[in-house]
Amino acid sequence: MRREVFTNRKVLGGVFVILALISLSFVTSRDRTRLTSAECILRDALSPVISFVAESTRGCRDAIGALLHAGSLRAENEELRMELARLQAEILQLKEYQRENERLRKLLDFDAQAPYKMMAARVIGRDPANWLSVLIINKGKKNGIQRNMAVVTFEGLVGRIISVTNTTATVLLITDPKSAVGGVLDRSRDLVLVEGQTMDPGLLSVKALTSDVDIRVGDSVISSGYGGIFPKGIMIGRISSISEGKYRVSKRAVAEPAVDFARLEEVLVITGK
Amino acid sequence: MKVLLIFLILAACVVLEAAFFPYLPLGGAGPSLILIAAVLAGFFRGHVCGALVGLAGGLLEDAVTGRALGLSGLSKMIVGYMAGRVGEKVFKGNSIVPLVFVFIGALIDGVIYFGVGSSFGLLGDFLASLRHIILPRAVYDVLVTGVLYRLTCRLNRYLGEERLPRYRGI
Numbered sequence: 001m002r003r004e005v006f007t008n009r010k011v012l013g014g015v016f017v018i019l020a021l022i023s024l025s026f027v028t029s030r031d032r033t034r035l036t037s038a039e040c041i042l043r044d045a046l047s048p049v050i051s052f053v054a055e056s057t058r059g060c061r062d063a064i065g066a067l068l069h070a071g072s073l074r075a076e077n078e079e080l081r082m083e084l085a086r087l088q089a090e091i092l093q094l095k096e097y098q099r100e101n102e103r104l105r106k107l108l109d110f111d112a113q114a115p116y117k118m119m120a121a122r123v124i125g126r127d128p129a130n131w132l133s134v135l136i137i138n139k140g141k142k143n144g145i146q147r148n149m150a151v152v153t154f155e156g157l158v159g160r161i162i163s164v165t166n167t168t169a170t171v172l173l174i175t176d177p178k179s180a181v182g183g184v185l186d187r188s189r190d191l192v193l194v195e196g197q198t199m200d201p202g203l204l205s206v207k208a209l210t211s212d213v214d215i216r217v218g219d220s221v222i223s224s225g226y227g228g229i230f231p232k233g234i235m236i237g238r239i240s241s242i243s244e245g246k247y248r249v250s251k252r253a254v255a256e257p258a259v260d261f262a263r264l265e266e267v268l269v270i271t272g273k
Numbered sequence: 274m275k276v277l278l279i280f281l282i283l284a285a286c287v288v289l290e291a292a293f294f295p296y297l298p299l300g301g302a303g304p305s306l307i308l309i310a311a312v313l314a315g316f317f318r319g320h321v322c323g324a325l326v327g328l329a330g331g332l333l334e335d336a337v338t339g340r341a342l343g344l345s346g347l348s349k350m351i352v353g354y355m356a357g358r359v360g361e362k363v364f365k366g367n368s369i370v371p372l373v374f375v376f377i378g379a380l381i382d383g384v385i386y387f388g389v390g391s392s393f394g395l396l397g398d399f400l401a402s403l404r405h406i407i408l409p410r411a412v413y414d415v416l417v418t419g420v421l422y423r424l425t426c427r428l429n430r431y432l433g434e435e436r437l438p439r440y441r442g443i
Contacts, residue, residue, distance in 0.1 A: 021347040029341035054292035125291030198397025
């Protein structure tokens with residue numbers, strides 16, 4: 001009899017803990033404006049340790065990585081050399097365009113676009129299993145970082161801040177299925193919606209907003225500036241494949257992000273205009 | 274004292290998961306040291322210890338690197354509990370057995386995490402998750418367990434033969 005009572009208590013206790021955890025994760029999986037105190041305290045307490053480990057093991061990681069990828073590194077090195085030569089030629093051409101652009105701007109009396117205020121931050125942590133496309137950076141509330149600030153690198157758009165503690169902030173990457181960015185095709189100026197996708201993590205799903213959109217493989221997608229979070233004109237990615245929609249009235253495309261998220265170590269947070 | 278030591282080990286696991294292993298991915302995923310800790314705790318020290326280590330480590334992992342507090346805690350608590358329950362019925366002398374436990378535990382952890390996470394709209398396609406996260410991570414977990422196995426055996430001996438913690442009626 002007594003044993004039965006204990007067994008029932010154990011089962012009830014187990015069910016209670018499971019339900020409590022499911023409820024807690026349901027509540028905290030919503031788009032939260034702030035983290036719980038426990039999360040803030042733990043993140044702030046561990047962030048110096050995480051930062052120290054990330055910094056001090058960089059050499060060790062690079063050495064192991066180089067050993068594991070020696071063959072591919074050689075090929076990549078060769079590819080990069082060729083890319084560098086091509087880019088140098090492109091830079092020369094772009095400088096010429098820039099000078100021309102400045103002259104035209106003056107002529108048309110346009111204000112030169114004000115540069116954004118940016119703050120450099122170091123990536124100190126990631127979701128270990130890659131379940132969630134998030135990064136933790138070493139700048140937080142006390143540095144003026146706020147929710148929904150855009151995060152970029154010189155390569156392009158990274159994501160937006162979704163939660164902040166005193167010394168850290170969490171960045172939701174544009175590759176996350178919950179992320180959506182208004183984009184524009186650089187060549188045709190057609191508007192698109194760029195979302196993270198679940199079928200092929202790491203790539204972006206590009207949805208055309210109209211049926212007659214002019215989209216081709218290789219087109220660059222840049223941010224449209226609509227929505228108020230991401231500034232206009234930041235490189236998002238390049239179209240890698242295109243398919244017809246379900247009823248052939250819309251087009252769906254897949255884009256490769258401009259940013260190499262696997263090797264991201266430093267980012268810039270856009271803190272204001 | 275032992276509880277503090279276990280907490281510090283779990284914190285060290287979370288730090289390594291967040292700051293070291295993401296830069297050395299296998300098939301796109303890093304290992305889950307917390308899962309390994311939960312499975313081995315259950316395997317060596319019984320289902321209560323496995324569940325508590327899984328719960329504490331998972332919650333710590335959620336708080337530091339996750340987006341939903343409790344998701345990892347739930348999956349790892351269940352896996353730690355199951356490892357303890359099944360571990361009571363198997364021969365522990367063979368060092369291959371814990372590796373099999375970790376592999377199966379990682380698969381179960383992945384399925385639970387995906388099931389709950391996708392029902393809250395956090396995760397999407399199961400087959401893609403299985404290919405890109407669950408399977409590579411299970412293999413990585415086995416490799417890491419193989420490397421750390423002797424260390425965990427020594428730690429288990431250091432913590433003593435008596436199962437921790439022990440409650441009336443459990």
